[in-house]
Amino acid sequence: MKFTVKRAAFIKKLNDVQRAISSKTTIPILTGLKLDVESDQIILTGSDADISIETVLDAKNEDNGLSVSDPGKIVLPAHFFSDIVKRLPEDTMTIEITEGFQTEITSGAAAFTINGLDANNYPHLPELDGNDQIQLSGNVFKQLISQTVLAVSTQESRPILTGVHFSIDGDQFLAVATDSHRLSQRKIKLPAGNTGKYDVIIPGKSLVELSRMIGEENPDVIMRISENQVLFTLGDTAFYSRLLEGNYPDTSRLIPKEATTTLEFNAPALLAAIERASLLSHESRNNVVKLAITTADSQIVISGNSPDVGNVEEQLDAKAVEGEDLEISFNPDYMKDALRSFGQTEIRVSFTSALRPFTLVPTEDQENFIQLITPVRTF
Amino acid sequence: MKFTVKRAAFIKKLNDVQRAISSKTTIPILTGLKLDVESDQIILTGSDADISIETVLDAKNEDNGLSVSDPGKIVLPAHFFSDIVKRLPEDTMTIEITEGFQTEITSGAAAFTINGLDANNYPHLPELDGNDQIQLSGNVFKQLISQTVLAVSTQESRPILTGVHFSIDGDQFLAVATDSHRLSQRKIKLPAGNTGKYDVIIPGKSLVELSRMIGEENPDVIMRISENQVLFTLGDTAFYSRLLEGNYPDTSRLIPKEATTTLEFNAPALLAAIERASLLSHESRNNVVKLAITTADSQIVISGNSPDVGNVEEQLDAKAVEGEDLEISFNPDYMKDALRSFGQTEIRVSFTSALRPFTLVPTEDQENFIQLITPVRTF
Incomplete structure (x- = not known):
């Protein structure tokens, strides 16, 4: 095996593949990066058993400056090899098995x-049979991930909740995540031509890594699903993730259909007020803030309190206030995550009672995106 | 106590004073920020007992927007208060003891x-008697600190070595630091008019904090020294540090007067090669790299080696090679620190033998700045 390549092009591919490589793996060879050098291309592979990433560096692309004088393959210690490649003195480098x-x-x-390792001992990537595929806009998919993944559980006690539930039926794509305290749900419409029907749960961690790879260079993402794996293709790069096994809870019945009190806010303004209130709630044992709504005079007061440190009270400026008076307490961190997912928009917050979950939706599009938060009982 | 102030101006002062405030202090009131509100100014004070910083926010400066309706004083929990001030919604804020x-x-x-604390319980700042003072250019002083402080010891076993030794005699200012493995020495000439004679050891940590405060707004630093304290004045801000007690070792005899092998390099080029070699030395138990010099054909080879991972060898491009052949091993991290302190200059490296300390000086100014490194015996 011997090849010469432009370092900048190689480093770009290396960075992509390294996302999948963990130094914490229990399978020693997976701390390595696999190089398959063929006469006209190099295939780079990294994996942590849950996620595998494979990408191609092509001799046809002149920017890569790839010239292979001897094909072959090897596994090199990824972290260390990458440090070396990034510090080399010249624009090009030559790699050779001696x-x-x-x-x-x-x-x-x-x-x-x-010292490398025998590439024959590197695990094989999963094979996906069948040709069915789903094509998605990278930007839309990236937004869908960021809007839902915030609600996945970080606790391994219910592994199924560490994933995002994807239900795809023709051009309807529904993504839901919940950690049982809050829930995020996003619906998008797939481009015409998507006809398959799928019901899968993808680990939140895989989706976070995947969304970091969706950039301007990869406008489209192609998704292929098998029994226990999903493959996302972004240009030259293949991203494999295992699926979570089991049945995802039925979340549709969790979302209240009616509301007794509704408020409308500018999301960033409400976020800033919640951030202030949480300064105090974070200092107290039970991290809650309280919202007191008096609809008659449109008074909405948020308050946070820590017996040791002090308290905060702030009058909120709502765009609309309707329905019954209410006092409700909740974890401000869930509220902050939810509000950040809306960006710079107007939102509607709908309550039914002090102990029932409340929802946040964009005022302009109340159907396709919903954040739900369970309040905290303080009395 | 009651005043209104522009938040931006107050935050700037708060950030300065917070450098001295540690949450790890054993004296509870020192986790607080002291505010002394007078009719025409606020004095902000922070301290961790080793370092104290005091700064003034003046009503005369209109940018501060300070209006005091009731003088008074209070100690507020610094970290928490600062979080609040930074998140407030409007440009101005009002603070009042209720x-x-x-x-x-x-x-x-x-x-x-x-909840604040009684400002009467806050420790008094040291008082410095006498009027002798040393005036310095902030930029020159900042450079002097960065060029020497890298060699202070981080071990508390010999506390005196955790400081930088300042010897001032009229317009001569000599700063030396050593952790007994390496030494940094910088000489500068003080502006005319400085006539005092001082011999003090200032904690490295204090100098690092101080140098972060020397910015474009504070072109000059005034230093005043008492028996156990030093006061640096930067514009409106006073920075106090305790001095280290004891006798600093005589370092003048450590610097070799002669050399048997000398090399000249571009400092950044040598740094890049040392960084590459250290990738391997860091993987081995004894973190050393080896320099092999053959003067007859101007061959200089640096190498690093880790039995587990592999090895590296690189031919260095020296500007000049003179004297006897030599093989010498050293800790590359000391060399990296030393080389970084030279910036973008040409340097001369002078060796006497494989077991004696070697020196690095700027080729253009060999008198005023010297880095010394003790080699490692590998045989």
């Missing part, structure tokens, strides 16, 4: 020799 | 009430 699995990396006057 | 030490902070519709 003896056994010893690999020489040269650039200018610098020559590194590092 | 009852006992309870303090109300209002801005727009937000009102915080926090």
Whole structure:
């Protein structure tokens, strides 16, 4: 195995694949990066068993400056190899297997020799049978991920809740996540031509890593689903994730259909007030803030309180106030996550009672995006 | 106590004073920020017992928007108070003691009430007697600090070595730091008019904090020294540090007067090569790299080696090579620190033997700045 390549192009591919490589893995060879050098391309692979990423560096693209003089394959210690490649002195570098699995990396006057591993011992990537695929706009999908993944559970006690539930039926795509204290639900319409029907749960961690790879260079994402794996294709890069096994709870009945009190706010303004109130709630044992609504005079007061430190009270400026008076307490951190997911929009908050979950939706589009938060009982 | 002030101006002063405030202090009142509100100014004070910072926010400066309706003083929980002030909704805020030490902070519709402490229990700042003072250019002093403080010891076993030794005699200012493995020495000439004679050891940590406060707004630093304290004045801000007690070791005899091998390098180029070599040395138990110099053919090879991972070898490009052949090993991290302190200059490295300390000086000014490193015996 011997090839010469432009470092900048190689580093870009290396960074993509490294997202999947963890130094904490229990399978030693997975701390490595696999290089498959063929006569006209290099395939780079990284994996932590849950996520696998494979990408191609092509000799046809002149920016890559790839010239292969001897095909072959090797697994190199990923973290360390990447440090070396990033610090080499020249624009190009040459990588060659010299003896056994010893690999020489040269650039200018610098020559590194590092111990590699036999690529034949590297696990095979899952194979996905069937040709059904779902095509998505990268930007829309990235937004869907960020709007739902915030509500996945971080606790392993109910593993199924650490994923986002995708229900796809033709052009209807519904994504739901809940940690049982809050829930995020987003609906999008797929481009015409998508006809499959799928019901899968994808680990939140996989989606977070995937969304970091969706950039301007990859306007479209192609998703293919098998029994226990999902494959996302972004240009030259394949991103595999395992699926979570089990049945996702039925979340449709959790969302209240009616409301007794509704408020409308500018999301960033409400976020700023919640952030202030949470300064105090964070200092107290039970992290809650209280919202007191008097609809007759449109008075809405948020308050936070810590016996040791002090208290805060702020009158909120709502765009609309309707319905019954209410006092309700909730975890401000859930509220902050939810509000951030709306960005710079107007939102409607709908309550039914002090102990029932309340919802936040964009005022302009109340059907397709909903955040739900369960209040905290304080009496 | 009651005053109104522009938040931006207050936050700037708060940030300065907070450098001295640690949440780890064993004296509870020192986790607080002291506010002395007088009719035409506020004095803000923070301290961790080692360092104390005092600054003034003046009503005369219109940018401060300060209007005091009732003088007074209070100590407020610094970290928490600062979080509140930074998140308030409006450009101005009002702070008022309402009852006992309870303090109300209002801005727009937000009102915080926090528990303060009696300012009479706050320790007094040291008083410096005498009028002798040393005036310095802030930029020159900042550079002197960064060039020496890197060599102070981080170990408390010899506390005196955690400081930088300042010897001032008229217009001669000599600063030395050593952790017994390496030494940094910088000489500067003080502006005419400085006539005092001082010999003090200032904690490295104090100098690091001080240098962060020397900015474009404070072109000059005034230093006043008493028996156990030093006071640096930067514009409106006073920075006090305790001095280290004891005798600093005589370092002048450590610097070799002669050399048997000398090399000249571009500092950033040598730094890049050392960084590459250290990638491997960091993976091995004894973190050393080796320099092999053959003067006849001007061959200089740096190498690093880790039995587990591999090895690196690089031919260095020296501007000049003179004297005897030599093989010498050293800790690359000391070398990196030293090289960074030279910036973008040419340097001369002078060796006497494989076991004796070697020195680095700027080729253009070999008298006033020197870095010394003790090699590591590897045989």
